[in-house]
Amino acid sequence: MSNEQAAIRTSYFSIVGNTLLALIKGIAGFFGNSYALIADAIESTTDIFSSVLVLLGLKYAKRPADENHPYGHGRIEPLITFLVVAFLVVSATIIAYESIQNINTPHELPKPWTLFVLGGIILWKEISYQIVIRKSRQTNSSSLKADAWHHRSDAITSITAFIGISISLVMGKGYETADDWAALAASAFILYNCYHIFRPALGEIMDEHVYDDLVAEIRAKSLQVEGVMATEKCFVRKSGMRYHVDLHAIVNGAISVREGHDIAHHLKDYLKNKIPNLGNVLVHVEPDHINEAPQM
Numbered sequence: 001m002s003n004e005q006a007a008i009r010t011s012y013f014s015i016v017g018n019t020l021l022a023l024i025k026g027i028a029g030f031f032g033n034s035y036a037l038i039a040d041a042i043e044s045t046t047d048i049f050s051s052v053l054v055l056l057g058l059k060y061a062k063r064p065a066d067e068n069h070p071y072g073h074g075r076i077e078p079l080i081t082f083l084v085v086a087f088l089v090v091s092a093t094i095i096a097y098e099s100i101q102n103i104n105t106p107h108e109l110p111k112p113w114t115l116f117v118l119g120g121i122i123l124w125k126e127i128s129y130q131i132v133i134r135k136s137r138q139t140n141s142s143s144l145k146a147d148a149w150h151h152r153s154d155a156i157t158s159i160t161a162f163i164g165i166s167i168s169l170v171m172g173k174g175y176e177t178a179d180d181w182a183a184l185a186a187s188a189f190i191l192y193n194c195y196h197i198f199r200p201a202l203g204e205i206m207d208e209h210v211y212d213d214l215v216a217e218i219r220a221k222s223l224q225v226e227g228v229m230a231t232e233k234c235f236v237r238k239s240g241m242r243y244h245v246d247l248h249a250i251v252n253g254a255i256s257v258r259e260g261h262d263i264a265h266h267l268k269d270y271l272k273n274k275i276p277n278l279g280n281v282l283v284h285v286e287p288d289h290i291n292e293a294p295q296m
Contacts, residue, residue: 003138003139003140003141003241003277004058004061004062004139004241006135006138006139007058007135007136007139007141007144007241008055008058008059008062010131010132010135010136010144010147011051011054011055011058011144011147012055013128013131013132014047014051014054014128014132014147014150014151015048015051015052015055017124017128017151018044018047018048018051018150018154019048021044021121021124021125021154022041022044022045022047022048023041024117024121025037025038025040025041025044025117025121026038026041028114028117029041029114031111032110032111032113032114032117033108033109033110033111033114034110034111034114034161034165034179035098035099035102035179035180035183037110037114037117037118037161037165037179038098039094039095039098039099039157039161039183039186040095040121040154040157040158040161040183040186042091042094042095042098043091043092043094043095043153043154043157043190044154045091046087046088046090046091046094047087047091047150047151047154049087050083050084050087050088050146050147050150051147051150053080053083053084053087054080054084054143054144054146054147056080057076057077057079057080057143058077058141058143058144060073060076061073061074061076061077061240061241070280071239071244071279071280072239072240072242072279073240074238074239074240074241074242074279075204075205075239075240076240077141077142077143077201077204077240077241078142078143078201078202078204078205079205080143080146081142081143081145081146081197081198081201082198082201084143084146084147084150084197085146085194085197085198085201088150088153088190088191088193088194088197089191089194091190092187092188092190092191092194093187095157095183095184095186095187095190096184096187096188098183099180099181099183099184099187100184102177102180102183103177103180103181103184106176108176109168109169109172109173109175109176110165110168110169110179112169114165115162115165115166115169118158118161118162118165119162121155121158122155122158122159122162125151125152125154125155125158126151126152126155128151129148129149129151129152129155132144132147132148132151133145133148133149133152135148136148139241140238140240140241140242140243140277141240141241142200142201142204142238145197145200146197146201149193149196149197152193153189153190153193156186156189156190156193157183157186157189157190160182160183160185160186160189161179161182161183161186163182164178164179164180164181164182164183165178165179165182167179167182204238207237209235209236211236211238211243214236214243214275215234215236217275218231218234218236218245218247218271218275219231219234221270221271221274221275222247222249222267222270222271224270225263225266225267225270226263226266227251227252227255227259227262227263227266228249228250228251228263228267229250229251229252229288230249230250230288231247231248231249231250232248232249232250232286233246233247233248233284234246234247234248235247239279241277242277242278242279243275243277243278243279244278244279244280244281244282245271245278245280245281245282246282246284247267247271247281247282247283247284248283248284248285248286249263249264249267249283249284249285249286250286250287250288251263251285251286251287251288252287252288253287253288253289260285260287261285263285264283264284264285265283267281267283268281268283
């Protein structure tokens with residue numbers, strides 16, 4: 001299974017999971033008299049739409065390179081990540097608004113059984129986070145990483161709801177709004193996570209250099225190719241799940257242009273074979289100074 005196929009399958013998992021949990025939270029919050037659970041259901045509803053966006057983005061990014069997009073369509077991924085972050089900001093704002101409204105509205109204590117519902121939800125969302133974040137690392141998908149953090153944010157929201165409901169049940173009358181304060185705290189945490197999701201995607205759009213480990217691997221493997229004496233410049237930029245590389249390879253300066261050309265092609269093929277996540281590899285041949293052919 002390719003990285004693209006694995007990422008798409010994982011996004012389907014997120015959509016189904018978020019849909020089921022949104023229904024469970026909404027029903028449990030309504031009948032269990034828990035505003036924190038209802039707020040949690042709202043957050044899960046936005047998760048559904050963001051997961052659908054991730055799915056559409058992954059399918060678009062999977063398209064092969066064409067005349068208008070010689071490097072492929074992978075840059076749609078960080079753009080989708082920006083939209084996912086926007087959904088998170090909207091959901092956090094809605095939760096905060098509803099929490100403040102509920103704090104100012106007298107209501108009864110939540111039902112004790114809502115804690116069991118929340119316990120199951122927390123466990124499932126953390127499992128979902130671990131599954132999706134692992135797949136995002138395997139596939140190098142920034143939008144899938146954002147989707148994973150959506151699961152983690154959902155788990156945190158549920159944890160704060162669990163704490164708030166527990167406080168209101170233990171302390172009793174006068175502490176009915178504890179779960180509302182918990183939901184308000186959760187919205188602040190979600191906004192905090194938004195930055196950590198947004199920042200790497202912005203770096204990807206701006207071609208920020210954060211690939212030192214990959215550069216070191218490229219340099220090491222380049223020396224395994226016959227004719228490559230050393231490497232000089234090595235630039236890496238990410239597009240979707242692929243890394244595009246500009247590499248300067250130093251070869252014997254006394255060989256012919258054709259020989260240098262052949263070495264460059266062998267180097268490109270070798271790197272793409274040994275490092276599967278590489279996309280386009282552009283090799284620029286540099287002559288070494290010791291064996292450099294004399295100028296006429």
